[in-house]
Amino acid sequence: MHGPAMSGWLLVALCGVTSAYCLLRMRSGPSEQRPVARGEALMGAGMAVMAVPAAVYDPPDWGWAVYAAVFGGAALRTLWWMRGSVRPWRSHTGSHHLHHLIGSVAMVYMALAMAPGVSGGGHAGHGAAGGMPLLTGVLLAYYAVYVLRVGVHLIPVPVVATASGGTLTWGALPELALACRLSMALGMLTMLLTL
Template identity: 75%
Template sequence: MHGPTMSGWLLVALCGVTSAYCLLRMRSGPREERGVARGEALMGLGMAVMAVPAAVFAPPRWSGAVYVVVFGAAALRALWWARAGAGGPHHSTGAGSSHHVHHLIGSAAMVYMAVAMAAPGGGHTGHGAGAQAGGVPLLTGALLVYYAVYVLWVGARLLPVPAAASASGGTVSWGSRPELALACRLSMALGMLTMLLTL
């Protein structure tokens, strides 16, 4: 039981810190990045709450419905902006429709995990060491492959990013650093991989 509890707390810490940084980006980052940061903050917070070990806090039965409503709405919003394509917000920062598709997949994965946890025998990180696997293996496998590829892709993009500096030669605020935004996305994708593996 100690292993799943420890991994659950590590996920809570990782996703909580990531969510807090995304909130900082939302307040101090470039205007066109704030909507992206808002979505990432919601995702990080949801993942942190979902990863809390059951030995500490057993979620009430209705918590799955809350996840479905919140992340279902986030998925619909991401779908709306993904369909808008380049005309949607954040198109000038490279966070266009592909980033909205990623948010759509992430929100749908959160809905999927919430439904799988609510099903009889469902379980996830820290929610019972002997819990049986939940969800549809083929869908879980597809999400695992997607997030594994995404982790490699973001990791490759993160390596060559130089320290950011403003055009005037000064330093850039913490909310505007592109390498930290990429690290934030990488950590959330790793957290999602971990949660899907323990589903």
């Protein structure tokens, strides 16, 4: 594995492990964090599948429509959760919903770039897909700022005792959730750079 195939497999591994951890967080984390973990698990799984090197799996011509439908649905679901929220970025949960909305829109954008006839069409992550430079630039800037912001907050956090006297389960550790978000944002940056 050399060049794009190696980076593709590394991205598949990063996103796949992140998605699996988010699924575990969804089951063992605090109940108020489960919808966020569910959205992150979907995003990680979608990114992992999208990053599989084309030499191994070349999606069918209609594959881009499936991606667009799944992540378009995720964007609509996030908009539904955000309804009535005037400034979603002010609350912790609202900012996660806004981030998931932007991520879902970015995935739809990359799926549309995979469509046959769009600058050659092809498999995302391999330079065959083209896109609108302005939207790509805006998404790249957003994810670069997000990576820096999350990276600053990723400092060692002491283990917190729960009300029952035990410790948090490994699925609910805040630093692992931050690392999960950071790795998916880095994966999204990588995928957007290849457009």
